Amino acid sequence: xxxxxxxxxxxxxxxxxxxxxxxxxxxxxxxxxxxxxxxxxxxxxxxxxxxxxxxxxxxxxxxxxxxxxxxxxxxxxxxxxxxxxxxxxxxxxxxxxxxxxxxxxxxxxxxxxxxxxxxxxxxxxxxxxxxxxxxxxxxxxxxxxxxxxxxxxxxxxxxxxxxxxxxxxxxxxxxxxxxxxxxxxxxxxxxxxxxxxxxxxxxxxxxxxxxxxxxxxxxxxxxxxxxxxxxxxx
Numbered sequence: 001x002x003x004x005x006x007x008x009x010x011x012x013x014x015x016x017x018x019x020x021x022x023x024x025x026x027x028x029x030x031x032x033x034x035x036x037x038x039x040x041x042x043x044x045x046x047x048x049x050x051x052x053x054x055x056x057x058x059x060x061x062x063x064x065x066x067x068x069x070x071x072x073x074x075x076x077x078x079x080x081x082x083x084x085x086x087x088x089x090x091x092x093x094x095x096x097x098x099x100x101x102x103x104x105x106x107x108x109x110x111x112x113x114x115x116x117x118x119x120x121x122x123x124x125x126x127x128x129x130x131x132x133x134x135x136x137x138x139x140x141x142x143x144x145x146x147x148x149x150x151x152x153x154x155x156x157x158x159x160x161x162x163x164x165x166x167x168x169x170x171x172x173x174x175x176x177x178x179x180x181x182x183x184x185x186x187x188x189x190x191x192x193x194x195x196x197x198x199x200x201x202x203x204x205x206x207x208x209x210x211x212x213x214x215x216x217x218x219x220x221x222x223x224x225x226x227x228x229x230x231x232x233x234x
Contacts, residue, residue, distance in 0.1 A: 001082045002026050002057035004033040009064045017067050021075030024082050024170050033059035041066045042150065045077045049153050050115040052081040053107070054098060077150045083169040084155070090164035090176035093196040101125065104144075110161035114144060114154040122146040122154065131156040132185040134163070137228045139186065157225070159186035162193035162203065181221040184210070 003014065005028050018025045034056035038044040044066045048058055066074050085092070088111070095108020103124030104114040112131060114124040124144045131140050133156050140156065148154065157163045163183045168174035177199040184191055184203055187210065193201045203212040203222065210224050210233045224231040 001052055001078075001085075002029045002031075002055070003063055004029055004031055004057040004059050006033075006060045008059075008061040014060060014064055017064060021067055021079060023067075023075060023079045024086060026172060028060075029057050031057050033057050033062070037062045037065075041074055045074060045150050046116040046120075046153075048078055049081045049150070050113065052078070052085050053113050053153075053155070054105075055085070055092075073150070080151055081153070086172065086174075087165050087169035088163070089172065089174070090166045090180050090195055093176065094194060101127065110158040111163060112154075112156045112158070114146075114156070116148055116150070116153050120148045120150070122148060124154075126156070127158070130159040130186050132159070132225050134183065137225060137230065139228060157183065157185040160188040160191055161185050162191050162201070164193055164195060175218075177216050177218045177220070179219050179221070181223060182212070183223050183225055185225040187224055187226060 001024065011028060034051035035047045037059055038047055044062050051058055091111060092107060097108060099106040104112055106112050112126065114122050116122060122144060126140060126142060126144055129141065133140065133154050135155065163185065165181045165183060166174055166176060167179040176195045176197060182193055182201055187205050189205050191203045199214065199216045201212055201214045212222050212234065214220060222234040224233055
């Protein structure tokens with residue numbers, strides 16, 4: 001997570017707040033924050049969740065104001081999305097483009113995030129095909145209308161996509177290929193995944209059997225996500 005400097009709090013004091021909340025922290029930046037400060041804690045957390053997934057900086061004042069209290073919720077929410085974004089770096093490093101859509105945005109070509117609107121309302125038009133929500137396994141197509149809590153912003157994968165999820169969700173310099181887990185969502189006959197370091201995985205399906213191979217000798221795992229079910233293949 002990046003934080004935009006604005007001088008509203010001592011840097012060390014803010015580091016102490018984040019350390020107390022066990023929130024991974026990348027550093028400070030002179031870039032402007034992703035959004036204006038929000039009056040309410042809920043508005044801040046909804047906006048911060050989207051900004052974190054986009055890799056955009058948060059404001060010093062907003063983080064300090066909403067995380068310095070005694071309540072656990074703000075820290076829990078922000079920690080969840082920071083760790084989620086870090087775990088997705090094996091995918092995001094190869095798929096860094098952001099495409100705004102109606103009520104949502106694409107990260108790369110295969111991962112979609114539907115931000116939480118006011119009171120947690122979601123109204124997003126999904127691109128064609130079946131999309132699998134990573135957290136719940138729900139399969140969705142067409143328009144997505146939901147009301148969600150602060151901890152439940154939808155992150156969905158395109159059908160026949162392979163989403164690489166890293167084993168380390170606490171730092172940015174982890175080895176992407178080290179024990180990476182590939183989530184093959186609504187699989188077709190074959191799929192391919194390439195990490196930023198050139199590690200390649202080729203997956204294939206033969207009826208109800210799934211297999212894969214890699215050009216790396218590092219251990220990896222394959223989970224097939226199909227029709228709401230998870231199948232551990234490797």
